[in-house]
Amino acid sequence: MKIGVVGAGIIGSSIAYHLGKAGARVTVFDIGEPGNGVSSTSFACLNAFGQAEADLPFRLDAIKYHSVIARDVGSERNLHTTGTLRLASFGNAAEKLEQNAKALSQYGSQVEFISAAAAGRLEPSIRTESAAEVVFVPEEGWVNAGALCGALIDLSTRRFAVRYRRERVQALERLQSKARLRLTTGIEVFDSLVLAAGNDTNALLTSAGFMPLRLTAAPGPLVDLTCSLGSQGVRRAIYADKLHIRPGDHGGFLAGVVAAAGDGPEHERKEEERRSLISSASQWIMNFAEMGQRWAVGVRPMPADGRPMIGPIDEDRALYVAVMHGGITLGPLAGRLVAAEIVQENEASELGAYRPRRSIAQDADWREPTLSLDRSM
Structure with a gap:
């Protein structure tokens, strides 16, 4: 199975790691180093306190899983519980x-x-x-998210069939039951494509003719x-x-x-x-x-209803979305569950409440605000 992952923040890095561990051939695309985007400008606290009651079990499991992933990739020094x-x-x-x-x-x-x-x-x-x-x-507690992303990608590329490419994704294209990425160097086709692209999610979805999410x-x-x-x-x-x-x-x-x-x-x-x-x-x-x-x-x-958006966006399941606020807490566990859904083709009950189709904008005029990504003030 050939899978593309767009985005190497905490969510994309975890998805790539778990996909590689499950035996998939994975290519990760990002314009910078792993974790060098939103993940590196996040407060990166691991917390469940004050969250919606319906989300507490998932949050608490996600916090516990940080200890598991830290041991697996040898990044215990970056985790502070x-x-x-x-x-x-x-x-x-x-x-x-x-x-x-x-x-x-x-x-x-x-x-x-x-x-x-x-x-x-x-x-x-x-x-x-x-x-x-x-x-x-x-x-x-909290985690050094940028360092964890780096550790996940480093181990993935050394141990599994995972490649990391610093390349800009220009657009998506539909191709029957497969997904095509238009890159600066040409077109590449995948059996399944995961968008862990954060704020770029809707731009990529609409480039392939999908309706945007309320994000x-x-x-x-x-x-x-x-x-x-x-x-x-x-x-x-x-x-x-x-x-x-x-x-x-x-x-x-x-x-x-x-x-x-x-x-x-x-x-x-x-x-x-x-x-x-x-x-x-x-x-x-x-x-x-x-x-x-x-x-x-x-x-x-920021999903409009505050809850994660995780799951397939099309009927043939060639395109999968994983975007959320609180990604530092949820990213490692979400990555494991997403990888299992894609490789084993069994739905994870833990993700049932977070399917993105609940939040597809019915209004074609829905647009994200245009933001300056300048991180200086």
């Missing part, structure tokens, strides 16, 4: 925190309510005294913070009201903020989030004003 610490400083947020904690615990997840003082002892660089409610979730792209600022002299940094992922913080992949902090509400112009939402991040970081992080700052923008793929 040190738990997440969640703080809320005012009434409504504290109530929501408690509700989410109870929902997660009903699925067997360990959730600990601790005091603000105890949180301060866990993370001395965070101002915890204003927290009205604090929850610690030991099984969650948008949301730019979100992240900031790498250089620790000031004497700062202890942080040891785990922390969610404090709108702010989220974790250790940086190369030292210091990585910080982001909850997406701005509304559907205003891209530049306005991005600037609103940047101001919110600065305000929240000033409130929660000690010595924030003294830290060096390097800004980036991650352009996140």
